[in-house]
Amino acid sequence: MLNRDLHVAVLMGGWSSEREVSLMSGRGVAAALRERGWARVTEVDMDRNVAHVLDELRPDIVFNALHGSPGEDGTVQGMLELMQIPYTHSGVTTSAIAIDKELTKLLLVPAGVRMPRGTMVRSEALYQRDPLPRPYVLKPVNEGSSVGVAIVTADGNTGNPIGRDVEGPWQQFEELLAEPFIAGHELTVAVLGDEALCVTELKPKVGFYDFDSKYTDGLTEHICPAQIPDDIAQAMLDMAATAHRVLGCKGASRSDFRWDDRQGVEGIYLLEVNTQPGMTPLSLVPEQARQKGISYGELVERIIAEALEGRG
The missing domain is CATH 3.30.470.20 (ATP-grasp fold, B domain)
Structure with missing residues (x-):
């Protein structure tokens, strides 16, 4: 039986490319908890002082509603472990992997x-040759929500090889994962x-x-x-x-x-x-x-x- 008198801190926002989605997730979670009678729910929009904020709040548990790094890669999980604050979702090792x-x-x-076989490629190399036969997919190795994903096709407008001035994840990331398009x-x-x-x-x-x-x-x-x-x-x-x-x-x-x-x-x-x-x-x-x-x-x-x- 859950004790709804526990203090829940809902951790959200942060500075990843998925910040706005995380804020929507966190607000939804906080609203649901209040509707179900949880007495103490604190929304925390994570910034660089998050450890100090949590140390002052001393919640009984953190609901981790962060998306992307550093909330999904094991970094925040490690901080919470050191602070001995229970938290939702996966732990340090699982998150990092x-x-x-x-x-x-x-x-x-x-x-x-x-899973599709893939190969890591430096973005600079894409301007010389394709890493795989077209069509193929390029994506950052550690982003979620399809951030930075591009499908490179034979009849696309990226050029052949990819043009240096063409907008795409090759302009944002030094390395990308290339996989066959399924x-x-x-x-x-x-x-x-x-x-x-x-x-x-x-x-x-x-x-x-x-x-x-x-x-x-x-x-x-x-x-x-x-x-x-x-x-x-x-x-x-x-x-x-x-x-x-x-x-x-x-x-x-x-x-x-x-x-x-x-x-x-x-x-x-x-x-x-x-x-x-x-x-x-x-x-x-x-x-x-x-x-x-x-x-x-x-x-x-x-x-x-x-x-x-x-x-x-």
Whole structure:
């Protein structure tokens, strides 16, 4: 039984590229807790003095609603460990590994989770030659929410090779991960505790499922549950649950997939695992939880309950 007299600090904002999304997540979490009768809920917009702020607040638990670095990469988790403050979601090691797409592959592929083969490339090298046959995908190795993702096609307007003056992630990041482009469907699976919830298909109305498509109302159709064959759905549920377990995720995680329907089960590829999935009105974890009969407020409390149980 949860003690709603506990002081919860909702940590949000920060300075990553996902700051605004984090603020929406955090405000939603805080509002839900107050609606469910939590007596002491403090919203903390993280800045460089966050350790001092938390030391003065001395909350009983931190609900980590940060997205991107440093809230999702193990840095904030390490600070909270040193301060001996319980916190939600994944711990230091899991966070540091899962935010790095190459490190994630090193753990998940040997565990039987199919992921695209990739190669790290210096952005400067893209101006001389393509690292892979086109079409291929370029992405930062440690960003979430499709930040900095580009699809390089044979008939695109990037040039061949990529033009130095063409706008893209090669102008923002010194190194990028190059992966083969997987044709087909964009899907995602949320895991809560140790249960994979369901599969959602994402159909952007324009382009691909980028940052704007994720967080702008009306730009993407969510089909929940996805209208796909049962064996395909079950394979994704199993892969997401395996990824959550092997990485050591806590609370909620979300695994993103591509599925080439011409190849059946062999066409399923896990792209990345998000250890701090969004909690905004358009976010996928709350949507899948609702599909399983779990309200937003109950979802928030279940994440808190696991954190309190796991960290005393």
